[in-house]
Amino acid sequence: MAEPALIHPPQELLEGPAGTPMSYWKLVWWRLRRDKVTLVAAAVILCIVLSAVLAPYLAPHNPAQGSIRKRLAPLGTPGYILGTDEQGRDMLSRLLYGGRLSLTAGVVPVCIALLAGATLGILAGFMGRGVNMLIMRTMDIFYAFPSVLLAIAISGALGAGVGNTIIALSIVFTPPITRVAESVTTQVRGWEFMEAARASGAGTVMIICHHMIANVVAPIFVYASTLVSVSIILASGLSFLGLGASPPNAEWGLMLNTLRQSIYVNTWVPVLPGVMIFVTSMAFNLLSDGLRDAMDVRL
Amino acid sequence: MAQSEGPEGPAPTQWRQGPNGPAPTQSRQAILTVRALRKYFPVRGGILQTVQAQVKAVDGVSFDVQRGEILGIVGESGCGKSTLARLIQCLITPDAGEIHFAGQNTLTTSAAAFKAFCRQVQMVFQDPYASLNPRMNIEDAVAFNARVHGDSRTTARTKAWEALHKVGLRPEQFGRRYPHELSGGQRQRVNIARALVLNPQLVILDEPVSSLDKSVQAQVLNLLQTLKHDLGLTYLFISHDLLVIEYLSDRVLVMYLGQIMEMGSTDAVSTAPLHPYTQALFASAPSMNPDARLDYLPLLGDPPNPINPPSGCRFRTRCSHAMEQCSAASPPLLPVGSHDRYVACYLYSEQAVKPG
Numbered sequence: 001m002a003e004p005a006l007i008h009p010p011q012e013l014l015e016g017p018a019g020t021p022m023s024y025w026k027l028v029w030w031r032l033r034r035d036k037v038t039l040v041a042a043a044v045i046l047c048i049v050l051s052a053v054l055a056p057y058l059a060p061h062n063p064a065q066g067s068i069r070k071r072l073a074p075l076g077t078p079g080y081i082l083g084t085d086e087q088g089r090d091m092l093s094r095l096l097y098g099g100r101l102s103l104t105a106g107v108v109p110v111c112i113a114l115l116a117g118a119t120l121g122i123l124a125g126f127m128g129r130g131v132n133m134l135i136m137r138t139m140d141i142f143y144a145f146p147s148v149l150l151a152i153a154i155s156g157a158l159g160a161g162v163g164n165t166i167i168a169l170s171i172v173f174t175p176p177i178t179r180v181a182e183s184v185t186t187q188v189r190g191w192e193f194m195e196a197a198r199a200s201g202a203g204t205v206m207i208i209c210h211h212m213i214a215n216v217v218a219p220i221f222v223y224a225s226t227l228v229s230v231s232i233i234l235a236s237g238l239s240f241l242g243l244g245a246s247p248p249n250a251e252w253g254l255m256l257n258t259l260r261q262s263i264y265v266n267t268w269v270p271v272l273p274g275v276m277i278f279v280t281s282m283a284f285n286l287l288s289d290g291l292r293d294a295m296d297v298r299l
Numbered sequence: 300m301a302q303s304e305g306p307e308g309p310a311p312t313q314w315r316q317g318p319n320g321p322a323p324t325q326s327r328q329a330i331l332t333v334r335a336l337r338k339y340f341p342v343r344g345g346i347l348q349t350v351q352a353q354v355k356a357v358d359g360v361s362f363d364v365q366r367g368e369i370l371g372i373v374g375e376s377g378c379g380k381s382t383l384a385r386l387i388q389c390l391i392t393p394d395a396g397e398i399h400f401a402g403q404n405t406l407t408t409s410a411a412a413f414k415a416f417c418r419q420v421q422m423v424f425q426d427p428y429a430s431l432n433p434r435m436n437i438e439d440a441v442a443f444n445a446r447v448h449g450d451s452r453t454t455a456r457t458k459a460w461e462a463l464h465k466v467g468l469r470p471e472q473f474g475r476r477y478p479h480e481l482s483g484g485q486r487q488r489v490n491i492a493r494a495l496v497l498n499p500q501l502v503i504l505d506e507p508v509s510s511l512d513k514s515v516q517a518q519v520l521n522l523l524q525t526l527k528h529d530l531g532l533t534y535l536f537i538s539h540d541l542l543v544i545e546y547l548s549d550r551v552l553v554m555y556l557g558q559i560m561e562m563g564s565t566d567a568v569s570t571a572p573l574h575p576y577t578q579a580l581f582a583s584a585p586s587m588n589p590d591a592r593l594d595y596l597p598l599l600g601d602p603p604n605p606i607n608p609p610s611g612c613r614f615r616t617r618c619s620h621a622m623e624q625c626s627a628a629s630p631p632l633l634p635v636g637s638h639d640r641y642v643a644c645y646l647y648s649e650q651a652v653k654p655g
Contacts, residue, residue: 192429193440196493199388200444201417210443214434 031294038290044283048276052099061090063097063250072266083269085255086262091272098250098273099280101162105235105244105251106228106280109169114224117174121181122216125189126208136182139175147172151234155243165235165244172234173227180223184216218295225288229281236277252276330501330533331364331387331420336396338382342606352606356382357393358557361632364501369527369534371548371565373541373580375602379557380537381425384505387535388422389413400501418448421494425506427486431478437489438463438474444496462492465529466522484515488522495526503535508543520547541584545569550639553577556605556613559632563640573635573642576614612644620646 032038051058060079066089073084082091124135142150154168188194189212197207236253238244245251247258252273259270337360339353357379364370372380385391387398389405398405405416421444424430431440438459445455460470466488478486487507494502504523508516520543527534538544544551544565551568553561553576561574572578579598600617603609609616615625624645632643635650 192424192426193432195385195390196422196424196430196490197432197443198390199417199422200447200493200497201414202443202447206447211432211435215432 028291028294032290035290035294037286038294041283041286041290044279045287048099048280048283049103051096052103055093055096055100059090059093059096061093063089063093064248065089072262072269074266075268082272083266085259085269091269094250094255095252095272095276098252098255099276101245101249101251102232102235102253102277103280105162105165105169106232106284108166109173109231109235110224110227112166112170113173113177113227114220116170117177117224118181118217118220120174121178121220122185122208122212124178125182125185125216126204126212128186128189132182135178139178142171142175148234148237151238152241152243155238160243160246162245165238168238169231169234173224173231177220177224177227181216181220184219185212188212188215218292221295222288222292225284225291228284229277232277232281328366329363330366330401331535332397332399333363333387334361334397334399336360336383336386336398337394338379338386338391339394354605355557355608356605357386358608360396360554360557360559362552362559362562364533364535365550366500367531367533368550369536369548371544371551372535372537372554373539373544373551374554376539377602377605378554379605380539380554381505382557383554384422384503384535384537388420388503389416390422414448418497419499420501420503421497421499422503422505423487423490423494423507426510427483427490428478428510430490431486433478436475436477437468437481437492438470440478440489441493441496444493448497458496459492462496463489465495465526466492468492482515483511484519487511487515487519491519491522491526495530498530499532501533501535503537505537506539507536509538509540516543523547541569541581553580556602556608558613558629559641559643560614561640561642561644562632567640573640573647574614574644575618575620575646579617 055063066084066087068088070080070084071086071088073080073088075081075083077083080090080092082095085091085094120135120139124132145153151168151172154171155164158164158167194207194211197211202210233253235244236251236256239246239251239254240257245254247254255273256270256277259273263270336357338357339355341350342352342354343349344351360379360383362370372383374380382391386393389398393406400416400420403412403416405413408416431437435443438456441462442450442452442455442459445458446452450458460474463470463473468485468488473481473485478489481489490507507523508519511519523534524547526532534547536544536548548565550563551565552559553568553574555576561568561572561577568577569581572581576598583598598617603613603616609626611624611626611628612618612621612630615621618625622645630643630645630648632641633648634640635642635647
């Protein structure tokens with residue numbers, strides 16, 4: 001309790017103009033605003049997302065059109081600030097466009113898996129016994145396969161394409177999120193305040209919504225956000241195997257894989273997609289850490 | 300020290316009007332009737348998780364709680380006190396027996412009637428640290444109970460503020476604090492406020508002060524007594540602390556290994572305990588008088604395992620008066636003398652008032 005003022009807002013901030021109490025999410029937002037690292041991480045993610053969304057307006061060249069004469073230009077070449085790739089396509093344009101697929105392949109499967117896994121895990125943890133057995137043993141079947149192998153198998157069965165990659169990765173990420181959700185829920189369920197809630201006559205849905213979610217969502221959320229970077233890397237791996245994004249499209253993982261032979265010719269250009277993956281996943285991890293701290297009212 | 304209310308209990312004017320009609324006018328009326336209540340917990344084991352044994356937590360307990368009284372339930376750890384509280388609050392279902400609250404069987408009611416029951420019977424839990432949601436501020440925690448019963452956000456908040464006022468926590472100062480910012484005594488006040496927000500008739504207090512230090516215990520006990528008088532509540536007060544029971548309760552019920560050993564008015568039981576277990580229990584309570592220090596232990600050993608309790612009287616293995624018939628059959632709980640005194644012991648079977 002060295003700096004309580006940093007964690008708990010002063011009294012005048014607590015009371016809104018109409019005397020309304022500061023809600024939980026308002027408190028979380030108040031704390032987030034004072035956490036510089038998290039703000040920087042959030043700003044970086046915002047920049048990357050914006051640049052991906054606005055790629056058609058920002059990109060100086062067509063990302064799919066190259067020229068053999070200009071291939072593997074180094075950084076700083078006039079007109080091609082970030083150089084060109086092995087087919088002479090502008091790296092800056094490809095990185096901007098690549099963010100679209102990479103971010104989609106990174107975030108969407110985790111969101112789907114978060115929704116599915118959290119629902120299944122909370123259900124399993126809350127209902128216990130038979131339901132728990134059914135859900136958790138089903139999840140164990142998925143654990144029998146290494147995650148990469150499972151992703152390849154599902155992608156292979158469904159066929160190439162980003163949509164199928166997203167489906168495959170969602171299935172891969174659901175079991176671990178379910179397991180985290182189940183263990184947290186089981187832990188929270190044993191606390192006396194859950195019993196107190198039941199004693200009030202509240203129904204299961206109301207207890208889950210008011211008492212369960214807030215206590216289990218933070219750890220599940222933090223775990224899921226660390227999966228975003230894994231998801232980006234797995235998606236690019238699938239692209240490399242011809243199961244994800246197909247070659248003319250720009251995707252960071254795919255770019256990294258096709259450029260890796262050129263690393264001896266031009267050292268820095270092939271590193272760029274890797275830097276993007278690193279910066280994006282790092283920013284996601286830092287943001288999730290910050291969110292966890294802000295969401296923990298006990299701090 | 301005990302602020303006894305006299306044999307008649309509180310004045311009838313203090314009874315509040317219940318939702319089921321006007322308050323009763325007769326001086327003695329059972330608000331809660333428990334008959335032959337039994338709860339065994341299965342002990343599972345082995346590969347197939349089969350039932351290996353049963354913990355006989357509550358085994359054939361019958362008693363009444365009169366409207367407006369404080370009934371103390373006392374006993375060693377593991378004697379089934381908390382299980383009994385949870386059974387009455389309908390948090391767990393009994394294996395056998397009946398619970399009637401205000402004339403209604405609580406075990407066979409519909410979902411709507413159960414909700415109405417929860418409104419009238421509320422519980423204060425033992426652990427002030429675990430019984431509050433760490434991510435909910437105390438205003439919301441108290442208001443939650445009102446919202447469960449259909450109050451709007453604003454109404455629930457107003458009721459929560461009223462309840463916090465009643466327990467002596469200034470809502471404008473404490474309302475938006477989180478449980479970790481409060482002391483144990485303050486948390487327990489929040490727990491009491493949470494129970495009171497529904498305007499219950501019966502409050503089950505499951506060792507509400509046992510995890511608080513002595514000065515705070517006194518504050519909370521005095522608060523409970525004030526609230527009882529102001530709101531006309533009935534308390535079922537569970538404790539292992541005899542001094543607390545003596546201070547607060549009108550009647551006391553002594554439990555041992557899931558069964559009732561003795562029941563009667565607190566004054567009568569504390570001045571002249573009849574059952575050998577009650578005698579040992581009261582003898583082992585430390586006294587403030589240094590001359591009355593104990594040179595011997597009135598009771599040796601631990602209670603037997605409730606999975607396999609002794610045959611007949613459950614106390615016979617530690618009883619200095621054990622006779623042959625004690626192992627044959629369990630002594631029934633029979634009225635002895637006057638003043639609603641009941642004892643389950645063969646020593647008093649001649650004095651017992653035979654039924655019929």
